[in-house]
Amino acid sequence: MARTRKTRGESLILRYLVLGSWALVCGLPILWFLTIGFRPRTEIITPQPIYWPTFSLDAWHLLVSDWPIARYLRNSLVAVAGSVVIDLVLAIPAAFALSRYEFKGRENIGFYILSTRMMAPAIVAVPIFFLFKTMGLLDSVWALMLIYAAINLSLVTWIIRSYMMDIPKELEDAARTDGASDLRILWEIIIPACLPGIITAAVIAAIFAINEFLFTLLIASTSRAYTMSVALANFTGGSDGVIYNAIALVSFIAFVPILILVILIQKHLSRGLTMGAVKG
Amino acid sequence: MASIQLQNIVKRYGAFVGVQHMSLDITDQEFLVLLGPSGCGKTTTMRMIAGLEHPTEGTVVIGGEVMNDIDARDRDVAMVFQGYALYPNMTIYENIRFPLRMRRVPAGEHDRLIRQAADMVELGDLLDRKPGALSGGQRQRAALARAVVRQPQVFLMDEPLSNLDAKLRASMRVQIKHLQRQLKVTTIYVTHDQIEAMTLADRIVIMNKGAIQQVGTPDEIYSDPANTFVAGFIGGPPMNLIDGVAEKGRFTAPGITVPCSAALRGPVTLGVRPEDCQIGGDNLEGSVYGVEPTGDVTYLTVMAGTKAVEVKAARAFRAEIDTPIRIGFDVGRLYFFRDDGARIRGDA
Numbered sequence: 001m002a003r004t005r006k007t008r009g010e011s012l013i014l015r016y017l018v019l020g021s022w023a024l025v026c027g028l029p030i031l032w033f034l035t036i037g038f039r040p041r042t043e044i045i046t047p048q049p050i051y052w053p054t055f056s057l058d059a060w061h062l063l064v065s066d067w068p069i070a071r072y073l074r075n076s077l078v079a080v081a082g083s084v085v086i087d088l089v090l091a092i093p094a095a096f097a098l099s100r101y102e103f104k105g106r107e108n109i110g111f112y113i114l115s116t117r118m119m120a121p122a123i124v125a126v127p128i129f130f131l132f133k134t135m136g137l138l139d140s141v142w143a144l145m146l147i148y149a150a151i152n153l154s155l156v157t158w159i160i161r162s163y164m165m166d167i168p169k170e171l172e173d174a175a176r177t178d179g180a181s182d183l184r185i186l187w188e189i190i191i192p193a194c195l196p197g198i199i200t201a202a203v204i205a206a207i208f209a210i211n212e213f214l215f216t217l218l219i220a221s222t223s224r225a226y227t228m229s230v231a232l233a234n235f236t237g238g239s240d241g242v243i244y245n246a247i248a249l250v251s252f253i254a255f256v257p258i259l260i261l262v263i264l265i266q267k268h269l270s271r272g273l274t275m276g277a278v279k280g
Numbered sequence: 281m282a283s284i285q286l287q288n289i290v291k292r293y294g295a296f297v298g299v300q301h302m303s304l305d306i307t308d309q310e311f312l313v314l315l316g317p318s319g320c321g322k323t324t325t326m327r328m329i330a331g332l333e334h335p336t337e338g339t340v341v342i343g344g345e346v347m348n349d350i351d352a353r354d355r356d357v358a359m360v361f362q363g364y365a366l367y368p369n370m371t372i373y374e375n376i377r378f379p380l381r382m383r384r385v386p387a388g389e390h391d392r393l394i395r396q397a398a399d400m401v402e403l404g405d406l407l408d409r410k411p412g413a414l415s416g417g418q419r420q421r422a423a424l425a426r427a428v429v430r431q432p433q434v435f436l437m438d439e440p441l442s443n444l445d446a447k448l449r450a451s452m453r454v455q456i457k458h459l460q461r462q463l464k465v466t467t468i469y470v471t472h473d474q475i476e477a478m479t480l481a482d483r484i485v486i487m488n489k490g491a492i493q494q495v496g497t498p499d500e501i502y503s504d505p506a507n508t509f510v511a512g513f514i515g516g517p518p519m520n521l522i523d524g525v526a527e528k529g530r531f532t533a534p535g536i537t538v539p540c541s542a543a544l545r546g547p548v549t550l551g552v553r554p555e556d557c558q559i560g561g562d563n564l565e566g567s568v569y570g571v572e573p574t575g576d577v578t579y580l581t582v583m584a585g586t587k588a589v590e591v592k593a594a595r596a597f598r599a600e601i602d603t604p605i606r607i608g609f610d611v612g613r614l615y616f617f618r619d620d621g622a623r624i625r626g627d628a
Contacts, residue, residue: 173332174365176352177436178426179382188378192369 030255037249044244059245067231067246068223073253075141075220076227080209082141083148084202087156090149092198095161096186100172110161116154121214129218139221147219148209155208156201163197164190199268207258228254282343282356282433282466283308284329289338291324291490298324300490302338306468311460314470315477315513316487322470325487326436329468331355343433353382358427359436362443364419366411372398372422373407379430397429400459417448424456428463435460435467441476453479474514478502486510508621511551517579517590519615520557522550531616534585535566538609544616544624551615554579554592561608564589568603582607 036044040056063069097103098110128147129138137143167190175185191198216230226234232250235243284306291299299321306312314322327333328340331352340347347355358379366375376394385393398404401421411419420440427435440456441449457480460467471477477484478498486493486501486509494506505511511519524533526544531537538550557564559580566584573595580591582605591607599605616624 168363168365170361170363170365171367173327173330173352174359174361174426175367175378175382176332177330177355177357177359178379179353180378181353184382189367189369193367195369 030252033248033252037245037252039245041243041245056245059243059249062243062246063249069231069250069253071223072226072228072231075144075225076210076229076254077257079141079144079148079227080206082145083152083209084205086145086149087153087205088198088202090153091157091160091201092191093186094157095164096190098157099161099164100190110158113154114158121151125214125218128215132219138219139225140219141225143219144216144225144227147215148205148212151212151215152205152208156205159201159204160194160197163194167193196268199265203261203265206261210254210258284343284434284466284468285339285341286325286329287339287341289325289328289335289340291321291328291333292336297490299328299335302490302492304485304492304495306466309464309466311457311467311469311480311482313477313481313484314468314487315472315474315484316493317472317513320487321490322472322485322487323438324490326359326438326468326470329434330357330359330436356433357436358430358432358434359438360420360423360427360440362439364411364423364443366419366422366426368411371408371410372403372414372425375411375422376407376426376429379426383430385430393429394425397425400428400462401425401455416444417452420444420452421455424459428459431463432465435465437467437469439471440469442471442473449476456480475516478514486513505551505615506623508549508551508617511615511617515553517554519551519553520589521617522552522584522587522589523619524548524550526616533587535587536564536584536589538563538614539611540614540616541626547619548624549617549619549621551617552589552609553613554590556610556613557589557591558608558610559591559593559597559605561606563609563611564607566605566607568599568601568605570601571597571599573598 035053037059038055038057039050039053040058043050043053043056094113098106098113132138132143132147137146171189171193172185175189180188210227211229212227213229213233216225216227217233220226220230223231228250232247232254235247235250284304286302286304286306289299289302290297302321302325314325316322324333328335329342329347331347331350331354335348342355342357366372367378370378373394376397377390380390380393394407395404398407401424403418403421403425406414406418406422411422414422420443423440427437437456441452444452453476456469469476469480478501481498483495483497484501485495488509494501494510496504501510501514505514505519508521512521522533522536524531524536524547526540526546526548529539529542529544531540531544531548531550533550536550540548540550564582564584566582566589569581569583569588572579572581575595577595578593578597580593580597580599582589582591589607618624
């Protein structure tokens with residue numbers, strides 16, 4: 001008895017050791033970024049490592065005084081949140097139709113939707129630029145919202161569709177004989193049943209959107225519509241050279257909303273990702 | 281309350297025929313069981329009555345009204361599914377309430393109706409649980425309550441007991457029959473289990489390959505089967521079907537001789553139920569293949585030539601395998617079938 005307890009204790013220590021090392025591997029770059037963000041510029045590019053750097057708010061002051069960081073962050077959040085909402089509003093009914101209705105060319109349409117992800121985004125960059133220019137949508141957060149939504153729509157549709165296909169048809173039949181219309185079935189039965197899938201799709205879309213660079217650079221030509229990802233790039237040029245501590249700080253700020261999001265919905269997300277994975 | 285008529289129903293899926301030219305008249309308050317092996321079209325038939333499938337040809341009439349173009353949700357039909365189909369995100373209370381909400385039953389009535397339905401299936405204290413927290417039997421009762429709550433014209437039950445263990449199945453069976461008698465609602469019940477069919481039904485419809493084989497009361501189906509399919513499907517163990525030759529008033533097969541009508545000639549199939557066989561006699565000569573005591577009776581398998589024949593013996597009967605044995609048949613209760621499976625009646 002004592003012996004088994006001991007081995008169990010040992011295996012627990014081992015387990016924590018392995019998990020702890022892995023957490024360190026994952027956490028170290030983030031931590032390192034944070035320390036860079038709060039160092040003076042002079043302590044960043046040195047041949048000798050500095051183990052106990054001086055704490056400095058230089059980068060923070062630079063961001064707050066010279067850069068409209070709050071606006072960039074707001075632009076990012078508005079564009080990303082809006083695009084995810086647009087995606088869900090369009091993708092949920094589309095996924096419902098693709099997974100539940102029998103119609104000619106259903107598989108083809110499904111594949112077509114997915115195939116829009118298959119080309120390199122740069123191919124459509126120029127046409128999209130002119131399209132948005134003609135519509136007078138350049139340099140606006142609303143345009144970014146539309147672009148992000150368009151980029152992620154196919155993926156979101158596809159993820160939600162695969163979840164909906166896993167919901168037993170019996171549930172829908174039961175609801176129908178109980179007297180529910182198609183919209184009712186979607187709203188009261190299907191959406192709650194595939195909520196983990198919807199959340200997974202939304203988080204993935206949000207991550208893609210917040211990291212989007214190419215179209216944002218194309219459409220956002222002034223700081224009016226800059227997002228975090230493009231603002232970040234602006235620290236790499238100019239007369240001041242590369243401002244590493246500011247880059248580190250902005251990266252961290254851009255990363256925090258996603259981190260919070262993922263922690264909040266962790267339970268759904270891990271279940272969602274594995275559920276999709278084991279599906280045949 | 282309603283009668284149901286199926287008039288020459290056909291269901292095709294491309295080239296595959298699911299149900300072929302089926303006509304059936306179900307009277308008001310009847311408990312009708314559709315019985316057959318999987319893929320025989322019984323569930324498809326039920327789904328056409330529910331409105332979840334549309335017949336390729338023919339007419340579905342419920343309560344005197346043609347239903348072909350009426351959507352499932354507008355037919356006053358409640359269905360119980362094999363997998364229960366409880367809504368996982370709702371509590372049992374909300375599950376039972378769902379049909380009431382959908383059918384715009386006044387909200388003030390809901391609570392009374394839900395509790396009444398839940399009490400009927402003895403589920404009263406589980407109403408605030410989610411389906412995931414219930415056992416199989418409790419889920420099935422919740423599904424029944426959801427069907428009962430809105431007092432539909434017709435109940436449809438699609439193998440509702442097949443996911444339950446044997447003991448629970450037996451007790452739920454009685455409960456379902458009691459409920460149906462109490463509510464007096466026309467009920468159609470699909471199963472592949474002949475015991476369920478025999479115990480529940482007012483009438484049984486036996487189906488195979490999309491076609492009706494026989495319609496009748498359990499007694500009729502048991503004592504007067506229309507063909508070898510019905511004979512071999514009903515009874516536990518089912519009727520022995522022995523291929524042989526009839527000539528000059530005698531039927532013979534390896535190890536087996538019985539008298540038959542002199543008019544019978546050529547290859548025929550003899551049918552004899554295990555309970556119409558007695559140990560000792562001169563109709564079958566073979567050897568013991570196996571003995572299966574069940575407590576109240578003992579089933580004996582006898583090899584006659586290469587044919588295994590089931591015999592229902594007294595409960596104390598025991599024998600070693602390969603012992604030679606003679607069996608007598610109750611010659612007044614023999615059945616003969618043509619080689620295409622159809623029953624040969626009388627002297628024909």
